[in-house]
Amino acid sequence: MFSKTCEYAIRAMIFIAQKSDEENKVGIKEIAQGIDSPEHFIGKILQDLSRKGMVQSTKGPNGGFYLSGDALNRSLADIIKVIDGDKIFHGCGLGLKQCSEAQPCPIHHEFKQVRAQMQAMLEKAKLGAFTEELVQKVTFLKRN
């Protein structure tokens, strides 16, 4: 569905949203451990998200990652778009570049509906909203 990079990105962002604020930043090691991902790999991904303004970071002692108010309002769909692009929301299910309303692939119309629902759900899922459930341990970000 999503690339591994994107899965890590989503998990990391939810983790950061939950574990940090402007005063208490969270480091790469803790993130990698918390979401069960390779440390340097998630580092790269967060660099990328940082350049694109999705997450804030500072270097040095007590440095790390955190989310500004703005960032907490972003949705999972925003992260996905930044990492994997939006072909999952708009591309043809069969990979046809010219697939369109006028020239639909055999599953175009049905697909459109399912995709719209997925997008709606991912747009609605704001990062800030996950903090509570994680604290209460009703959802999980790790394999074990």
Added chain:
Amino acid sequence: MFSKTCEYAIRAMIFIAQKSDEENKVGIKEIAQGIDSPEHFIGKILQDLSRKGMVQSTKGPNGGFYLSGDALNRSLADIIKVIDGDKIFHGCGLGLKQCSEAQPCPIHHEFKQVRAQMQAMLEKAKLGAFTEELVQKVTFLKRN
């Protein structure tokens, strides 16, 4: 969403369903041309589908690929399962192996619904059903 391999597989199978029967088989070259895919690559994919009984083939002059009655009754979901496996239908949206009802990831419940709809739609889409629309040119399998 699906791998390229899987997209080619679906397009090829729909193409074969439409273009062939037991008497009039369709060759790899024609398929590759018809769905705009690399010839040898779709060859490999069809070999695989053939081994798994999803498509019939014969060698030699007038040989090629065709679908038996059984095969015409298969759904796009069947093809996807054979090529990409069923993690798209059952796997966690965030790639967590241990994600479950008891230990759900943050988007588990919403995702489950969207995925179920997608699966239902793909299960309902039988290969045999596409032949008519393609003949009538209301759907397309090529980029241009």
Added chain:
DNA sequence: ATAATAAAAGACAAAAATATCTTTTATTAG
């Protein structure tokens, strides 16, 4: 100022997915 810390950046490596080319095997028509 200096040392310690932590992210940023760059280089490199491994694995998987995608694609191509060549040889072999089965079938058919002549």
Added chain:
DNA sequence: CTAATAAAAGATATTTTTGTCTTTTATTAT
């Protein structure tokens, strides 16, 4: 039986994705 045809199989190449390791830069505390 032979030549032609077409898929099957095998080998290899390329590209993309995923992952690791090392060096650099920025920040902080002492």
